Amino acid sequence: MLVVGVEAFPMVGIMAVCAGFILAMQGASELRRFGATQFVVDLVTIGFTRELGPLLTAIAVSGRSGSAFSAEIGSMVVTEEIDALRTMAIDPVDFVLAPKFLAALIVLPCLTIISNACGILAGGLFMRLSTDMAFSVYLRDVVHSMALRDVMTGLVKSLAFATIIVHVGCLEGFRVHGGPDAVGRSATAAVVKSTFLVILADLGFTAIFYLTGGK
């Protein structure tokens, strides 16, 4: 199961690098007008640790693994493997969902950290290329503006996202009825629903953190 994480690593990494560049570029183009380019560092650091890191990772994983979960379980329903588990007096949910859930709870925070790192480094690279800010200065500023609280809220989010992705994927799989075409449809539904729910949950979390004064 941990293979999920290792294989998703390049995709998450590249997405984060791109997003880091985008954020830095957008930030720089706006902030330059106020001559406040050094705030780009804050923008990238806080944006990634709180928001983009967990969210991008969750969307990447829901696309890769959410669909894979539902397809795997859906085909087990079609081939009567789920029925076989039940006749062996083994709870299919325990047997199939639990290990995936556990793996996702480990993998998503790890990927989120990697994603944060990639995004922030990409921001640094951009600053190095576009302005004359040295990489070491950038890193020092990053450390300065990075708050433990931000990193932790990001990781809490990623745990919630993991729960959503695994449960939506697996439940879509268990709901498969009929033939192989239903498996394909369930995979699509799993991605659509889990992406939607991830963003909804993110909104909820951000609102909670905002209202509880974390700013």
Place this chain on the structure above:
Amino acid sequence: MAGALGETASAPVISVRDVVVSYDARHVLDGISLDIFRGETMVLLGGSGSGKSTLLRQIIGLERPQSGQVVVNGVDLAKCTPRELKKLRRSMGVAFQNAALFNSMSVEDNVALPLREHTLLAESTIRLMTWMKLAVVGLAEFGKLSPQELSGGMKKRAAVARALSLDPEILVFDEPSAGLDPIVAAELDELILGLKQAFNMTVVVVTHEMASAFRIADRMAMLYNGSLIAVGTREELERSSHPRIRQFLDRVPDKTADTAAFDQYFQEYMQGDSV
């Protein structure tokens, strides 16, 4: 096997009473009643789509009937507690129509799975028991392979080995011979006969192969249009004069192709200028 001595021979192990199952208002099973006794091999016969697998799913408690009841070993499947159902399921081995082996595990691990889940046996004991079950079905040297590397017949035999792993009192087998060549199908028949002799199991087999049914059955039940039209020994079925049973036994097709209509259509087609 355990429990076989204390009970009277006349009490059915599986008792199906007036079971009705319908999908979208269409009765697939329309008030079925059937008793299966300890140590007998019951073969469920019937055409494709006649509801054989549906009846089997009722017997193993995978689905609930709309009305009627299924009682196995004195326990009503619809009313029992999850605990009782679990216990009951451990005394039943089921081999599904398409084997339903887990592709992510080796054949050996598939067979060992119920033991690992339900017993506290040491790994070495489990390995030995697994090997013995595989040997019973003639797959002793294939344990390390993945199910995908087995042929259709081997998969079915592996599914039987897995069904046997907890030494069930009842073995349920959906379509052992479907899609297999006659030699492998015959081997599976012999396997079922051998298992029954060796372990005095109650066996329920679904098939539409008459030859296989006659070889292994103590009694047979024929499903047609949601009802059982005959239950009895092979002699009783052979003597029956019910037109559907005769049709099944004598392999008469339902409708003969209407050659006259085809000729007429063909003539019209040739004469018309639609080409």
